[in-house]
Amino acid sequence: MEAPVLAQQAAAPSAAEIDWRPKAELPESVRSRLPAFCDGGYLPSGGSDQPGVFGSDQSDTSAPLEASGLNARYEIDRTLRLDGDVRIRQGRFEVTGKEARYDQAQGEVSILGPLVSRGDGFLLTGDTARYSLDSGRFDIDAATFLLHGPEMRGNADSLSRVSESEVLIRDGLLTTCGPRQNDWALVSSDIRLDRAEGFGTAKNVRLEVLDVPVFYWPWVSFPIDDRRKTGFLYPQFGSSSAGSGGFLALPYYLNLAPNYDATLTPQYIHGRGLFNEVEGRYLSQYGQSVLQLGYIDNDKAYADANPGDNGQRWALDASTRARFDNGWTGYGDFSVVSDNDYLSDLNRSLSISQATHLRRRGGFRYRSAGQYFDAFLNDYQTISDYIADVNKPYAQLPEVLYGATADFGGLEMGLESQYTNFYRDNTNLTGLDRANGQRLRAIPELALPLRAPWGFTRPSVSVNYTRYDLTDYSLGDGSFDRTVPVAEWDNGLYFDRRSELFGVPYNQSLEPRLYYAWAGAPKDQNHIPDFDTAIKRFRFDQLFEPNRFSGGDRVGDTNQITVALTSRINDLVTGAERARVSIGQVHYFDDREVTLFGTGGSTRSESPLAGEVVLNPLDTLEIRSSGLWDPKTGSTEEGRSQLTFHSEDYRYLASIGHTYSKDSLDQSDVAAVFPVTDRVSLIGRWVYDSVLDRTVGSLAGIEYNNCCWSVQVVHQGYFTEDQQLDNRLLFQIQLKGLGGSGGASTRLSEAIYGYEEREKRRFGTP
Missing domain, CATH: 2.60.450.10 (Lipopolysaccharide (LPS) transport protein A like domain)
Known part of the structure; x- marks a missing residue:
């Protein structure tokens, strides 16, 4: 029965x-x-x-x-x-x-x-x-x-x-x-x-x-x-560029208190040994702080490659954010590594980017409707063997910023100010490069802004004042100042019309703009050190700025007028901007004689034409192009074009780009994620430099997805500082609801536009 x-x-x-x-x-x-x-x-x-x-x-x-x-x-x-x-x-x-x-x-x-x-x-x-x-x-x-x-x-x-x-x-x-x-x-x-x-x-x-x-x-x-619990997390395993073979990691989570915890991750890396990472998080009533440490007592591969080194390596990354009452906030970031190769050899979880300089910065900030204040200390660790002492950045110990704006009837008064104490180790430096010291800047401004639905005008006058007190200054007395009067007049009109295209109503605008700038700067400023100054890259936005230098050590001599025109097309159904076309040119009335040690001056009477085009004919398609064209020579000075496409669900991704700078750079970039079936996708990217006549970056891989797990295997070639193309194999296995191992997705998100959004959608609702 x-x-x-x-x-x-x-x-x-x-x-x-x-x-x-x-x-x-x-x-x-x-x-x-x-x-x-x-x-x-x-x-x-x-x-x-x-x-x-x-x-x-x-x-x-x-x-x-x-x-x-x-x-x-x-x-x-x-x-x-x-x-x-x-x-x-x-x-x-x-x-x-x-x-x-x-x-x-x-x-x-x-x-x-x-x-x-x-x-x-x-x-x-x-x-x-x-x-x-x-x-x-x-x-x-x-x-x-x-x-x-x-x-x-x-x-x-x-x-x-x-x-x-x-x-x-x-x-x-x-x-x-x-x-x-x-x-x-x-x-x-x-x-x-x-x-x-x-x-x-x-x-x-x-x-x-x-x-x-x-x-x-x-x-x-x-x-x-949702409650946290002390215990082992899911193990991580596989092959990584962090070692000469495989690795195995066993993270252990410590729920120490409701407002602080820690994660200890011991891991064995084949060819290197036992490597430990620990992360601690602390949450107070003001904000969160995070401390991350990495340590290996005897890195066998590093010791073999560097005779005489004991193989002991470490890294630290700390960050804190705090929010106080009445508009005050605090912040801090500190990163340090034991050697220049730590990030490329070992780092898998520390929040430090693959950079040439690691920042240490901390300070306080105040914001309100009419003013701001920022005071901080800022320093760097240079981790590149290819950067000379003369090119290392200065520390700011400290830097204090203050700015304010106020309205008096129809007048607008503003102030921007900055105090900085610059310091750099000058033991191996000579001449003006040895200079350290203090710089005070103040830029008061008086403007008369007038706005209407059909346009605007904003005449203004300001004074750019700078004071220096320098040590180890080789050109005489290190205490001197510079005063530069500046006048600007920005004007714009707005015209628009409504029409219809393919049954869709749209609004098209026509926005002419006229901008005049004058600055009575002294011609010779090369007795001033270069603490934080560079020549701004000329592009469309810079048409409306009075100074061609960034930072505070140079103020350009300016007497110029900019003529520009922008047109936009907006979809009246969705509100999306479907197209934007801008073009403009600067006309110079005087030669530019102020230079940054020989660069930045010019005798041209007009700039190249600067333009940019942004087209969004579909929500899934974007075309961008910007560049400089010289009407005198009929040649392109520089340009950047990018076409990006993704399907609504981000299964299909594609981008084609080209970057050009006359006599120095000519690169083409193609990237795509292409589904072969519903579950299998091919991933690729190729970057080719026509000046070097070689590939400077490549990525090729395959991805498999189903509703409960996925795997990615990617081969990446990347250009290193020593002009070599290195290779590595990356992978990621993801088990839905369980987690994953490997690190391919991070690299793919950095390399392919839209891939980060695609990752968010892979296993669930957007």
Whole structure:
């Protein structure tokens, strides 16, 4: 008699199968958000606000028992038997099944399945179950379960709710893959979930891939809600540019207090040895601080490459942000490494970019409607072997900025000021490069701004005053000043018209602009050191600036007028700017004689034409082009063009770019992500330099996605400081709901436009 019953039960659908729907059967609102590589998704077939077997916030055992079925047989003071469409409920506990027997003497209900218990966000099924009315304990055999939020499903030989907040799972399996698709799964002999404490524990845990064990933990502890819990995180493993082979990392999280924690990540890197990283986070009422450390006691590969070095290497990265009352904020960033090769050899998690200089900066800032104040200390560590002492940046110890604006009737008064103490090690320097010292700048301004819907005008006068007090100054007395009067007059008109194109209404504007600038700067300023000054790159935006130098050590002699024109087309349905075209030119009335040690001067009477074009004919297509064209020679001085395209779901990505600078740079750049199938995509980028006549960057890879895991394998070639093309292999494996290993996605996000957005959408709703 039992064999047919067992066979019938074995055919019963699991919790995941009950709520799983093929993509074609999902509502359009759900299907449109589903990634293309997913075959379907979960859709609850019924709803309930009951918490079911996973407990509630109040006791159920004091509530009366409610039971119903198609047929009932009751033995007074002994048993109640129910057959067909059975529903048992006590308080907020509810379960349905095929048959049920209530033993009044023992206070226990036995349910014969297939049985189902649905709650808010989960579904549970099983073969047989027992429920105690006195204790609230619920035991179910051959259980399957589905958690809708994380789309996580599983099964167990037995599942027990031993109290309102504690659940035991024996011989269980857990995965985020679809029904009957165990591409990966966590399997454990004993899982305990404690809702009161917000964590779970598991014994004898193994990670299985296609039902093959690949990793084992004897014991793990993990959170089951938003509360943090001390314990091991998922291991990271694979191949990385950080070593000569593979690496294995076992992160351990320490929940030290509600407002601070730490993560320790010991890792073994083949060819280098044991490497440790630690991150600490602290949250106060003012803001958050983060401290990250990396340390290896004996880097074998580094010691072999650098005879005489003991291989001891380290790095530190610290940051803090604080917000105080009344507009005041504080900030700090400090980065330091033991050697110039640390970042390229070891760094995988420190928040330090691959730069030539590491910044150490900290200060306070104030902002209000009419003024700002900023005071900070700023220094650098240079980590490039190719930067000479004379080209290393100055430290600012300190720098203080203050600015304010105020209206007096129709007049606008403003002030920009800066005090800086510049310092640089000058032991190996000579001449003006040895100079250190203090600089004070102040730029008061008086303007008369007038605005109307059809245009604007803004005449203004200002004074650019600079004072120096220098040490190690080789050209005489180090105390001197410079005063430069400046006049500006900015004018613009606005015309627009409405029309229609392909049935879409749009607004087109025509915006002519006339800008005049004059600055009576002294011609020879090369007795002043170069603390922070450079020649601004000439482009369209610079047409409306009075000074061709950045920083404060040069003020350009200026007598010029700019004529420019901008036209925009705006979609009146969506409000999107579909096109913007701008062109302008500067006409010089005098030669420019102020230079930065010989550069920055000119005798031309007019500038190249500066223009930029931005086209957005579709929400998924953008075309940008900017450049300089010399009408006298009929040649392009420089240019940058970029076409970028992505499909609405970002599965397709493509960009084509070209960068040109006369006599120095001519590079072409092509990048794409192209889906071959719904699950397989090809990834590539190629950068070619026509001046060097060689490839200076390349990237080629393949990506596989399905609804529960993905893998990326990417080969990257990159140009180094010593003009060589180095190569490395990057990869990433991502298990939905479990995390991943490797670092390919970070590199791809840096290399391919739109890839970061694509990553956000890969496993869920945008």
